[in-house]
Amino acid sequence: MRARNKRDSADFGLSFLDCICCGFGAIVLLFVITMGSANQMIQSLRDRLQEVTQQRLSRLEQLDAQEVEISRRAEIAEDKAEQAERRNTQLRSMVDELALQLAQLEAGQEAKMVELEKEKTEIASMQKELEVEMNLPDINLPVGLPVESNYIAFVFDTSGSMRDTATENLHAAAVEKIRNVLDSYPEIKGVQFLDADGRFMLPGTPGIWLTDDPATREGALRVLASYAYFSNSNPVPGIFRAIRSLYQPDNEDMRMAVFVFGDEFTGKAEPVLQRLEQINPRKEDGRRHVSINAVGFPTVLGYPLLGSHTGMKYANLMREVAFRHDGAFIAVRNER
Known part of the structure; x- marks a missing residue:
């Protein structure tokens, strides 16, 4: 179990x-x-x-x-x-x-207006004296020019105011005044022609004297009448060039004269007078080496606001230059 x-x-x-x-x-x-x-x-x-x-x-x-x-x-x-x-x-x-520039321009414009007003006042104060001086008897030959010079250099203002507006040729009356001056010197030894800028007006003749004869005179007058180069309205460079290039200090027989034909001057007179004292001093006998004469044309005097002051500047300058440098200043009647 x-x-x-x-x-x-x-x-x-x-x-x-x-x-x-x-x-x-x-x-x-x-x-x-x-x-x-x-x-x-x-x-x-x-x-x-x-x-x-x-x-x-x-x-x-x-x-x-x-x-x-x-x-x-x-x-x-x-x-x-x-x-x-x-x-x-x-x-x-x-x-x-x-x-700033605008402010300067405005200030400059104000200064120019003040200067213009002064020039207008100066024009008004000098106009009467200028009219008396410019209205000389109507004659063909210049009066009071030194006749003993035997070398003559012409300095001609060829700016627009000295030209015929229709043809742009030099005024016939101005060329005729050159003829009148030449007729005052029937026998000289040398002649030459420069424009206001100092250019010799006849081709191929810089710095040399041209033998004076009727053919040379007539040919030169024809060239001058149709001279194409415009110069500035300032005859001073031409005067300086004529003296420096043409005066011969070793030539004892040289009695040189410069004739200036113009109507305007735009610079200042005092520097010109000082420079002329240096390049054209007096000789021992008291006379200048070169006599300087001038003929003034009233081409701008009829326009008081467009340049008559430059015409008066020219007249005053050349009158003083001629007085100091044994020359004469002749004012031409307005024949237009």
Whole structure:
């Protein structure tokens, strides 16, 4: 009885162990079966994760590129802002400078107006004296000219005011006055012609005296009548050139005279007078090396606001030059 009970207990224990092993085997089998599907799921998840990661990396690269582009545009915008600021500074500086220039011009204009009023007053005060001096008797030959000269140089103003507006040739009356002066010297050793700028008017004759004869005189007068070069309204350069180029200090027989024909002077008289004292001093006998004479034409005196003061400047200058340099000043009547 006892032996059977012991056997029954052993059988029960083996059965239970079998059940447990079978159950465990079933669990293992189930785990093995489920592991295949889990691996597939894990691989799918891994692939999906790699795809998402690749998308995120691609997006990150795009964001980096956008950041670089934004930085570049920001630098460009900053450069443009700096350029705009510099231009703005330059414009402000230019505006300030223009404002200063405008103020200076306005001040200069006021000064010019004051100077113009002074010149008008001077014109009004000098007009009566000038009219008396310019209206000399109607004569053909100049009066008071030194007749002992044997070399004569003519300096002629060839500016627009000394020309006929229709032909642009020199006024016939002015050329005729040169003829009158030449007729006053029937026998001289040399003659020459310069314009107010110091150009020798006859081609191929700079710095040399022309032998005086009727053919030379007539040819010179024809050239002068149609002389094409316009000079400034300032005879001073021509006077200086004539003295420096033509006077011969070693020629003891030379008694040179300069005749100036013009109507205007735009400079200042005092420097001219000082310079003439240097280049045309007095000799031991008290006379000048070169006598300077002048003929004044009233071409601008009829226009008080358009240049009559330059006409008076010419008359006053040449009157003083002629007085100091052993010459004569002749004013021509308005013959037009």
